[in-house]
Amino acid sequence: MILRWFGRKKPEDDARKPETPDRSDHAVPPQPAPSVADDAAATTGAAASKTIETRVVSEAEPMSVPVSHPIDTVPVPQPLPSVQAVEPIIDEPPPTKKGWFSRLKEGLAKSSSKLTEGISGIFTKRKLDDAALEELEELLITADLGPTTAAKVTAELARTRFGKEVTAEEVKGFLAAEIAKTISPIAQPLVIDPARKPHVILLVGVNGTGKTTTIGKLARQFRAEGKSVMLAAGDTFRAAAVSQLKIWGERTGCEVIARDTGADAAGLAFDAVERARAQGVDVLLIDTAGRLQNKAGLMDELRKIVRVIKKVDDSAPHTTLLTLDATTGQNAHSQVEIFRDMVNVNGLILTKLDGSARGGVLVALAEKFKLPVHAIGVGEGVYDLRPFDADAFAKSLMGLNAD
Ligand SMILES: Nc1nc2c(ncn2[C@@H]2O[C@H](COP(=O)(O)OP(=O)(O)O)[C@@H](O)[C@H]2O)c(=O)[nH]1
Numbered sequence: 236m237i238l239r240w241f242g243r244k245k246p247e248d249d250a251r252k253p254e255t256p257d258r259s260d261h262a263v264p265p266q267p268a269p270s271v272a273d274d275a276a277a278t279t280g281a282a283a284s285k286t287i288e289t290r291v292v293s294e295a296e297p298m299s300v301p302v303s304h305p306i307d308t309v310p311v312p313q314p315l316p317s318v319q320a321v322e323p324i325i326d327e328p329p330p331t332k333k334g335w336f337s338r339l340k341e342g343l344a345k346s347s348s349k350l351t352e353g354i355s356g357i358f359t360k361r362k363l364d365d366a367a368l369e370e371l372e373e374l375l376i377t378a379d380l381g382p383t384t385a386a387k388v389t390a391e392l393a394r395t396r397f398g399k400e401v402t403a404e405e406v407k408g409f410l411a412a413e414i415a416k417t418i419s420p421i422a423q424p425l426v427i428d429p430a431r432k433p434h435v436i437l438l439v440g441v442n443g444t445g446k447t448t449t450i451g452k453l454a455r456q457f458r459a460e461g462k463s464v465m466l467a468a469g470d471t472f473r474a475a476a477v478s479q480l481k482i483w484g485e486r487t488g489c490e491v492i493a494r495d496t497g498a499d500a501a502g503l504a505f506d507a508v509e510r511a512r513a514q515g516v517d518v519l520l521i522d523t524a525g526r527l528q529n530k531a532g533l534m535d536e537l538r539k540i541v542r543v544i545k546k547v548d549d550s551a552p553h554t555t556l557l558t559l560d561a562t563t564g565q566n567a568h569s570q571v572e573i574f575r576d577m578v579n580v581n582g583l584i585l586t587k588l589d590g591s592a593r594g595g596v597l598v599a600l601a602e603k604f605k606l607p608v609h610a611i612g613v614g615e616g617v618y619d620l621r622p623f624d625a626d627a628f629a630k631s632l633m634g635l636n637a638d
């Protein structure tokens with residue numbers, strides 16, 4: 236691999252060609268590997284003077300990975316570019332910010348008030364009978380928890396309390412515990428495999444669900460852990476998407492691999508993986524487009540991205556994360572199905588749990604798809620990504636306080 240940086244041609248380079256995406260920079264004459272000084276030159280005015288080093292690589296600055304020139308013109312090997320600075324970024328959220336739990340609780344207020352008011356209506360000085368159980372089951376279904384969970388938790392309530400007088404408070408506590416049991420197996424942190432350099436994370440999801448924002452938040456988190464992170468602006472469809480990612484790169488001190496609008500996303504992803512590998516970067520986060528209105532086109536594009544990434548590392552992408560907007564409720568089910576059919580989604584991030592979320596849907600998704608939820612978004616800021624805590628989530632869904 237390293238040899239490729241020095242311009243030697245490997246036999247598989249040719250074999251790979253037909254599947255290798257459009258890399259107009261192949262024609263670029265050999266160039267030395269970029270030095271830190273080059274990097275500084277590539278940063279824009281204000282950013283260059285910051286202590287955090289940010290590099291934005293664009294079409295104008297061709298990837299300096301010369302791959303095909305005769306052996307006899309191989310330049311004298313030069314040192315690889317240094318792995319980007321990995322000093323942890325300043326990592327204290329502004330102290331005035333509302334705590335994440337209260338934001339989560341506020342975000343879930345719409346769901347939780349529906350549930351708690353419903354439960355209070357059903358269980359006012361009343362024995363737990365069949366009619367009450369049926370009403371409760373219906374309430375849970377209309378609050379997006381899904382028929383399976385609704386039937387399971389009401390059956391469990393009947394098993395332990397049937398014929399007894401139960402209070403609304405008791406029912407809420409019971410449901411919170413049952414819901415926590417259902418969702419705790421999917422509450423799994425996103426683990427970065429240190430053996431992978433890079434650990435490749437592909438972000439997929441419908442436009443507006445929070446892919447790019449989540450990349451920024453994840454980048455901050457990994458940088459704060461001292462990891463080196465590279466971002467790839469694979470949503471080449473919209474100019475705004477590329478500049479949005481560049482801004483996140485500047486904020487978090489991460490190199491951004493970007494090309495002009497309309498460029499081949501798979502080609503960009505391919506170059507990003509090669510570059511991250513050559514630099515020994517810990518984590519590569521790849522953004523993608525999410526135009527569901529052209530489902531066939533999107534499927535082709537995402538599959539091609541995955542295919543070409545595998546040309547560099549056949550175990551990649553190591554994590555394919557689907558972002559789901561929690562305010563869209565039931566629609567999340569079909570989004571999981573659609574993206575799971577396109578690419579091998581193996582983790583979820585639920586975003587916008589701070590704003591009028593329909594949180595019940597997370598419980599139904601857990602039951603149906605059993606995909607790990609690695610984190611939840613509770614705001615637009617860089618600190619607003621939290622590990623998914625099953626217990627805290629279940630309690631706030633039932634309008635209860637955390638311990
Ligand atoms: N309230 C809130 N807004 C979010 C969250 N995540 C993303 N957003 C906002 O949702 C909008 C779309 O996000 P973006 O990352 O551009 O979505 P993408 O099209 O999937 O890349 C932006 O305005 C974000 O600031 C979140 O967790 N909470």
Ligand SMILES: [Mg+2]
Pocket residue numbers: 446447448470476522
């Ligand atoms: Mg985006």
